[in-house]
Amino acid sequence: MFGHGSHLLSSKDLTREDLERIFEEAEKMLPYARKEKFGDILAGKVLATLFYEPSTRTRFSFEAAMIRLGGQVISNPEMVITSSAAKGESLKDTGETVSRFADVIAMRHFEAGAVAELAKGSSVPVLNAGDGSADHPTQGLLDAFTIWREFGSLDGLTIGMMGDLKYGRVPHSQYEILSKFGVKFVFIAADGLEMPDKYEGERVKDVSEVISDLDVLAVTRVQKERFDGGEFDYRVDSELLKSAKEKMIVIHPLPRVGELAEEVDADSRAKYFDQITNGVAVRMALLRIVCGYGE
């Protein structure tokens, strides 16, 4: 069971029970995610954020979550260049070292498995903030929390995933988390970006074939930093949403780079900016739980 002292390395490790508990905790944190402070329950605790890959939302989100719980943050967003990684230090040794400064670690890395490797050396909880194409559990959690809040439950929903389902870690995390509930998956991807075979769902190339069946359209950008080449042309716009259910929601982890038109922002079904606030609440819930203060 996910709890006091746990690492969060893989979305797969979370049970349905863990997920429901995290959603309920996050719901309690939500009023404090954007203003004021929940309190000082993590006063005296230190979060270290170690980022070996670019980030705007995830790192700030973890840091804001810690501060709103009364804790403090030490941060290196440029680990590749300015940490001892540049001198050849092993991830395990970095984990051992940082866990002597911090009570909890959030880490992003460009290689699958690197976060688990650092966790081997760490005596404090390590939270995976994205590792290569493999996993991004806190993003999957905040996506699922966003859907759970909109629909009141997850069971029975049809989830369309559209975009880079091959190299994107977010679709993989969404699958591992949402598959703990009774959802149906539709994978919408061009040739070369398909969801790996081990994931079970309906597979289509063109979103217009399925748009009217979906409760959730989960969009992602092409992860061009993870492979060579290929031009892909897919886009969610207001015209497409004319064929969607009135209650369908559009989610996106952001950043967007052309696959999601700005005109969609004005549509009440667009939830991607609300997801950012939901993400702070989810990370507050996780920090509370792993530090031993979750209910």
Ligand code: NCD
């Ligand atoms: C995602 C990531 O880093 O995997 N971004 C995020 O955390 N919000 C998605 C992406 O970069 O496309």
